[in-house]
Amino acid sequence: MVGCEAEVDLAAIAHNVSALRRLRAVELMAVVKADAYGHGLVPGARAALAGGATWLGVAYLPEALTLRAAGITVPVLCWLPRPGDDLAAAIRAGVDLSISDRWVLDDVLAAVRLTGRQARVHLKVDTGCARAGATAARWPELVLAAGKFAGDELDVVGVWSHLANADQPGHPSTDRQLAAFADALDVAAAHGVAPRLRHLANSAAALAVPAAAYDLIRPGIAVFGINPLPVPPPVDLVPAMTLRAPVVLARQVPAGTPVSYGHEYVTTGQTTLALVAAGYADGVPRSVGNRGSVLLAGRRRRISGRVCMDQFVVDVPDASVVAGDEVVLFGPGTAGEPTLVDWARAAGTIPNELLTRVGPRVRRVYR
Numbered sequence: 001m002v003g004c005e006a007e008v009d010l011a012a013i014a015h016n017v018s019a020l021r022r023l024r025a026v027e028l029m030a031v032v033k034a035d036a037y038g039h040g041l042v043p044g045a046r047a048a049l050a051g052g053a054t055w056l057g058v059a060y061l062p063e064a065l066t067l068r069a070a071g072i073t074v075p076v077l078c079w080l081p082r083p084g085d086d087l088a089a090a091i092r093a094g095v096d097l098s099i100s101d102r103w104v105l106d107d108v109l110a111a112v113r114l115t116g117r118q119a120r121v122h123l124k125v126d127t128g129c130a131r132a133g134a135t136a137a138r139w140p141e142l143v144l145a146a147g148k149f150a151g152d153e154l155d156v157v158g159v160w161s162h163l164a165n166a167d168q169p170g171h172p173s174t175d176r177q178l179a180a181f182a183d184a185l186d187v188a189a190a191h192g193v194a195p196r197l198r199h200l201a202n203s204a205a206a207l208a209v210p211a212a213a214y215d216l217i218r219p220g221i222a223v224f225g226i227n228p229l230p231v232p233p234p235v236d237l238v239p240a241m242t243l244r245a246p247v248v249l250a251r252q253v254p255a256g257t258p259v260s261y262g263h264e265y266v267t268t269g270q271t272t273l274a275l276v277a278a279g280y281a282d283g284v285p286r287s288v289g290n291r292g293s294v295l296l297a298g299r300r301r302r303i304s305g306r307v308c309m310d311q312f313v314v315d316v317p318d319a320s321v322v323a324g325d326e327v328v329l330f331g332p333g334t335a336g337e338p339t340l341v342d343w344a345r346a347a348g349t350i351p352n353e354l355l356t357r358v359g360p361r362v363r364r365v366y367r
């Protein structure tokens with residue numbers, strides 16, 4: 001390891017997918033948006049497929065086209081088409097598109113005319129997350145408008161929605177969203193729209209809300225081995241990423257040495273300061289300064305002072321440390337290192353954000 005390195009355990013990704021498939025006997029769309037949550041889009045997708053995923057899901061069209069360019073032929077859903085996206089390219093590449101609004105429907109129909117090919121679409125209803133999806137008030141109109149083209153210009157593959165609070169078991173809004181989804185399916189059926197796939201469940205719902213499974217689950221974070229629930233998950237999830245960085249300097253300093261920008265840490269005795277080659281440009285959040293821990297020289301040690309763009313310092317009073325020593329920032333936790341969940345807690349965020357912020361300088365190494 002020369003610099004900061006993210007080791008990705010592809011077998012863990014495959015294992016997690018297969019565990020989720022066994023838990024819910026429905027199709028599984030592995031969500032690989034944002035570079036497969038920082039693990040690498042194409043390797044992450046292939047590992048998920050090896051584990052039994054039958055679909056892939058992404059936010060943006062270029063992500064879907066990258067999967068196709070890599071020769072991946074399974075169904076791919078792109079759920080955030082943007083004004084100006086080349087939807088003809090999506091249709092030619094056989095990418096499924098989510099339709100939340102009239103403008104998307106119009107753009108898809110224009111692309112169908114341009115390509116002379118049918119588009120595969122999933123109609124999205126907002127059941128109470130207030131992100132994408134037609135509101136309940138506009139849903140009948142969207143279904144009616146899309147239904148006119150079903151079987152001809154459009155193959156209406158799916159009807160879908162997204163839960164706001166599946167990571168809080170027992171949250172009353174989840175039952176309300178389930179009921180709203182059932183109503184939306186009835187409205188679709190009344191307008192002659194009978195999708196092959198009804199889907200609603202992100203990782204938290206796939207793990208904790210059996211009634212949300214319908215025909216397909218859409219886990220993302222759990223595919224990468226992270227439990228989004230505040231309670232232990234019903235299946236064994238193995239974290240796929242281990243983040244490491246080398247010590248580049250180890251210096252002896254006296255007591256009372258103020259450390260890093262702002263001098264927010266001061267040594268209390270004669271000690272060794274290890275300078276670690278990873279910073280916030282690599283995805284180490286600045287907020288873990290004086291809060292987060294790493295595994296170095298045999299035990300967990302607190303980061304000393306502020307995290308900088310390219311480096312941070314760890315005070316090591318009780319062990320020998322030299323340049324080239326390995327520092328484990330986070331990993332599965334099986335060798336004494338902190339986990340991503342520990343890091344998220346220290347940083348005041350969720351593991352998803354930390355994974356997707358592991359920077360472009362960090363080399364991904366696949367095992």
Ligand SMILES: *Cc1c(COP(=O)(O)O)cnc(C)c1O
Pocket residue numbers: 031033079162201202203204218219220221222228352
């Ligand atoms: C990101 C995303 C998912 C996956 O969410 P996780 O919580 O990571 O499992 C599923 N569906 C949609 C629409 C998403 O945006």
